[in-house]
Amino acid sequence: xxxxxxxxxxxxxxxxxxxxxxxxxxxxxxxxxxxxxxxxxxxxxxxxxxxxxxxxxxxxxxxxxxxxxxxxxxxxxxxxxxxxxxxxxxxxxxxxxxxxxxxxxxxxxxxxxxxxxxxxxxxxxxxxxx
Numbered sequence: 630x631x632x633x634x635x636x637x638x639x640x641x642x643x644x645x646x647x648x649x650x651x652x653x654x655x656x657x658x659x660x661x662x663x664x665x666x667x668x669x670x671x672x673x674x675x676x677x678x679x680x681x682x683x684x685x686x687x688x689x690x691x692x693x694x695x696x697x698x699x700x701x702x703x704x705x706x707x708x709x710x711x712x713x714x715x716x717x718x719x720x721x722x723x724x725x726x727x728x729x730x731x732x733x734x735x736x737x738x739x740x741x742x743x744x745x746x747x748x749x750x751x752x753x754x755x756x757x758x759x
Contacts, residue, residue: 637679640753644675645716648685650709650726652697669693675715676735680753682724683713687734703731711738718752720744 650669673685690698697705706729713722721744728737743749 637681637753639677639679639684640755642675642678642752644678646673646675646685647671647714647716648673649712649714650706651711652693652695652706652709673713673736678753680740680750682727682737682739683722685713685736685738687736690731690734698731700731703729706736713738718748720749720752722749 648671650671652667652669669691671687671691673687676684676686678684692698695705696702707726709726711724711726713724714720715722722738722740723742724738724740726736727739730736
């Protein structure tokens with residue numbers, strides 16, 4: 630099997646983050662659901678970052694009504710919009726979940742918008758601390 634060459638270099642970085650995932654509700658769900666019912670907030674830490682995406686590691690996964698964070702339903706989280714608020718440096722990243730492994734508590738995110746592109750690019754280009 631041929632290996633896939635990534636478009637951007639990944640850098641290992643461990644940065645604490647607060648994420649918000651906008652979850653879709655199944656067919657027939659009440660239309661009057663509050664924003665709080667549609668969004669799940671979680672604490673995570675980046676495993677690696679690149680100009681186009683990042684990988685998040687979760688210490689604990691939440692329980693929601695539809696059990697979307699369990700192995701049999703983890704695929705239902707893919708495609709969900711996500712906001713990642715990094716703590717240091719302070720940055721907000723917007724993107725989409727492209728892969729989710731609930732057994733290993735790992736999520737891959739493609740980035741679509743960044744609050745400070747210059748700072749994000751600088752962070753992505755820095756060599757990791759040893």
